[in-house]
Amino acid sequence: MLAEIDVAIIGAGVIGLATAREIAQEKKEVFVFEKNRTFGLETSSRNSEVIHAGIYYPEDSLKAKLCVEGKSLLYKLCDKHNIAYKMSGKIIVAASKNETTQLEKLYEQGRKNGVDDLVLLSRTELKKLEPNIEARAGLLSPSSGILDSHTLLKFLYSQAREKEAEFVFGTEVIGIERAGAKYKVQIKDRDGISAFVAHVVVNCAGLNSDRIAQLAGIDIAKAGYKLHYCKGEYFSLDSKYRNLVSRLIYPTPEQVGHGIHWRQALDGRVLLGPNAHYVEAIDYAVDEMHKQAFYNSAKRFLPFVELEDLAPESAGIRPKLQGPGEAFRDFVIVHEEKAGFPGLINLIGIESPGLTASLAIAQYVGRIMP
Ligand SMILES: Cc1cc2nc3c(=O)[nH]c(=O)nc-3n(C[C@H](O)[C@H](O)[C@H](O)COP(=O)(O)OP(=O)(O)OC[C@H]3O[C@@H](n4cnc5c(N)ncnc54)[C@H](O)[C@@H]3O)c2cc1C
Known part of the structure; x- marks a missing residue:
């Protein structure tokens, strides 16, 4: 007999953590499976840490609604629990x-x-x-601002654990098979392959979330769930640029991103980024050849910036449903009951403003849980 649990959450990024914290509140037996050695090592720690206001997205989209809701939930949470942020504007x-x-x-x-x-x-x-x-x-x-996202991740993790969510790190979900009204979930860890049964599976697997949906039996081409990776790199600016600008400065948005912006992080570092280009594979190296383009972009609004003061910093990869040249795509947050998969909840394409919206996304998942 395989062990049975109520809810299996796949992925311990900000979305999996916030969801575990939300669902565990309802006293369900929640397990979070994460392939990395700990939480938050992928997109959730490779972003701009900006609390977005909710300006860019079409009205009635989940991105707009959950961003506006999430922003206010996030500011309240940060105030209540001493998580550092700055409503810089x-x-x-x-x-x-x-x-x-x-x-x-x-x-x-x-x-x-x-x-x-x-x-x-x-x-x-x-x-x-x-x-x-x-x-x-x-x-x-x-009302836009910046946040200490690492402290937020740590806080969500510890609250989820306090509510008795169990975290299983170093464990990759490699198979999901419908078994009546439940799911047989296959996992791989350093001891080998094993399986258990879950009543509900919540797919918060970020860059892998399309593949997880496919593993469960969803035709992702037909459903429009195929993800496109879109890389965003950052360059840092010399410390002499600190405190020259007090707000976040963004250009008008591009087709696939919010544009290369100026940000002074909470620790004082001044950063430019992210750019946006589609890539085939996950690789977080920053291409020095992009320095000139960053400089040209920044120079338009920040005339004091000099080329030699830029240095490659870091990169993240957006899990985008919108392919090159395609129109806006919203977050997918769906209980797949109608597709014939009751108990399977997919979260796919959770790109920006996913960090801002994380608490609102978790509440939304709580509402659609069977
Ligand atoms: C360049 C960039 C800038 C951004 N800037 C902002 C911003 O300023 N403000 C904002 O609101 N949002 C921003 N975002 C978006 C935000 O970072 C994401 O929406 C958010 O981090 C998504 O979190 P997640 O938990 O879905 O994904 P992730 O953090 O990627 O977590 C998914 C987890 O699932 C795990 N996983 C995957 N497959 C499996 C498996 N088979 N088994 C077990 N575990 C698995 C992964 O290891 C990973 O830990 C930005 C994103 C990028 C790329």
Whole structure:
């Protein structure tokens, strides 16, 4: 007889951790399986740590709703539990007439999404706020900020454990087979291969989440679940640039990313990034050849930046449902009952603003749990 558990969560990134904390509250027996030696070693620790306001996404999308909801949940959680953050505010800047029109559209979009504190800035107003920035106009988002994401991950992990969620590290899920109303889950660890039975399986496997859905028997091509990897690199700037700009500075958004932005992390480091290019394989090396493009992009708004002050820093990979040249895709967060898989919950394409939305995503999963 195989051991039986209530809920198996696959993946201990911010989404798996927040979900474990949420579901374990309901006194279910929750196990989290993570292939790495500990939690949060993939996309959840390779991002900009920005608390997004919820401006960019179409209204009624999960990205818009869960970002707006998640932002406020996150600020409350950070306040209550002393997790470091800074509501620094953010300015999206425009260099041309076209980009200024884009700012106006973003302002409208943000308001439709419930972001009601946005302010359009003239060049003079922008200069008053950020004298070192060069731009024609700006869109100020006062409620955007940055967060100590590592402390958030540690906090979610310890709260989930307090609520008796069990974490099984160094254990990869390699098979999921429907067994009546339950699932037989096969795992591989350093002792070999074994299996157990779960009533509910929650797929929070990040860059692997399409493959996990496929393992369970979903036709991912038909369902539109195939992920495309989109790499984002960061370059750091010399410490002499600290405190020259006090807010996050973003260009107008690109088709696949929010654009290379300026950020001063909570520890004072000044970073530029991320860029966005589709890749075939997971590789976190930063290509030095991209330095010039980073410099050109930054120089448009930050005229004081010098090429020799940029150094390669880190990279992350976005699990995107949107392929090259394709239109916007929303998060997939679905109980696959209609597809014939009751008890299987898939979370696929949880790219930005996944960190911001994490607590709201976890609540959403709690609501669709069978
Ligand atoms: C460059 C970049 C910048 C970003 N900036 C921001 C930002 O500023 N603000 C924001 O809100 N969001 C941002 N994001 C998005 C955010 O980082 C992600 O949405 C979030 O981290 C996703 O978390 P996750 O738990 O789904 O994925 P992950 O952190 O990748 O976790 C998935 C886990 O599943 C595990 N796993 C996979 N397969 C298996 C298996 N078979 N068995 C067991 N375990 C498995 C993995 O090892 C991994 O630990 C950014 C993303 C990128 C790439």
